[in-house]
Amino acid sequence: MEFTKMHGAGNDYIYFNCLENMIEDPESLSIRLSDRHFSIGGDGIVLICPSESADVRMRMFNADGSEGKMCGNAIRCVAKYIYDRGIARKDDINVETLSGIKKIHVFAENGKVTSATVNMGKAAGLTSDEITIEEGKGKFLIGYPMEAAGKSWNVTTVSMGNPHIVTFVPEVKDLDLMKIGPHFENSPLFPERINTEFVRVIDRTTLEMRVWERGSGETLACGTGACATVTAAVLNGHCDKDTDVTVRLIGGDLVIRYTDDAVFMTGNAVEAFNGNVEI
Ligand SMILES: N[C@H](CCC[C@H](N)C(=O)O)C(=O)O
Numbered sequence: 034m035e036f037t038k039m040h041g042a043g044n045d046y047i048y049f050n051c052l053e054n055m056i057e058d059p060e061s062l063s064i065r066l067s068d069r070h071f072s073i074g075g076d077g078i079v080l081i082c083p084s085e086s087a088d089v090r091m092r093m094f095n096a097d098g099s100e101g102k103m104c105g106n107a108i109r110c111v112a113k114y115i116y117d118r119g120i121a122r123k124d125d126i127n128v129e130t131l132s133g134i135k136k137i138h139v140f141a142e143n144g145k146v147t148s149a150t151v152n153m154g155k156a157a158g159l160t161s162d163e164i165t166i167e168e169g170k171g172k173f174l175i176g177y178p179m180e181a182a183g184k185s186w187n188v189t190t191v192s193m194g195n196p197h198i199v200t201f202v203p204e205v206k207d208l209d210l211m212k213i214g215p216h217f218e219n220s221p222l223f224p225e226r227i228n229t230e231f232v233r234v235i236d237r238t239t240l241e242m243r244v245w246e247r248g249s250g251e252t253l254a255c256g257t258g259a260c261a262t263v264t265a266a267v268l269n270g271h272c273d274k275d276t277d278v279t280v281r282l283i284g285g286d287l288v289i290r291y292t293d294d295a296v297f298m299t300g301n302a303v304e305a306f307n308g309n310v311e312i
Pocket residue numbers: 044095100101102103104105106107195196228246247248249252254255256257258
């Protein structure tokens with residue numbers, strides 16, 4: 034089957050056009066194809082499916098086969114995919130996700146999308162299924178002391194349609210995420226597991242972030258994670274609302290604007306290559 038390899042700020046997925054036919058067992062396919070040595074390689078796969086209520090429906094699967102409820106970097110690439118191919122050649126595109134319909138405004142040059150701004154919806158607290166801490170159900174937990182990897186960390190909980198915790202640290206470069214990441218991801222505090230962002234505040238409009246993603250490990254960028262990061266920074270007094278904040282990630286920058294009604298994310302969308310794979 035034909036696939037397209039795309040990335041947003043280096044968060045790379047393998048995309049399949051499922052508008053005509055569905056892929057069986059996407060969970061196993063994601064595990065197999067995400068392997069960076071024995072297959073195409075990626076942070077997971079993304080299926081572009083028909084929708085009754087939007088231009089298309091996005092289903093994304095992490096590298097471990099688990100299905101994510103929302104993916105910020107992937108949704109920009111889905112908008113690029115359908116714009117560039119004339120499936121929906123318009124500046125404002127709607128994409129259905131497991132976390133509702135998201136609106137994407139695309140920026141194109143010579144008929145090809147280069148970047149997009151996504152209305153990621155309203156930031157919220159984690160749902161009662163996502164967290165076992167009573168006071169954290171449905172509300173932001175701000176600076177909650179959490180034990181992980183033999184240390185205590187102050188974390189802030191944020192849902193962007195998928196669950197995140199954000200912790201502010203003096204330095205991110207020296208963190209051994211391969212070692213500590215799984216302790217956060219699999220903490221018993223989060224029954225559906227958790228995405229974790231480690232953040233250094235550079236100034237009121239610039240943050241540096243690394244992420245350990247649920248189901249994919251450390252990725253070069255996380256769109257929902259960058260939105261959770263700026264939300265947590267506003268809640269902790271490090272940044273201002275209604276202001277563009279640049280989140281510096283290993284794979285590139287994302288510009289995030291937190292407002293009380295919605296979080297907006299702007300970033301690139303890049304097509305790397307096309308190919309065919311036995312599925
Ligand atoms: N690992 C996430 C999904 C991918 C999110 C991330 N890649 C993004 O760009 O938002 C989860 O299971 O909730």
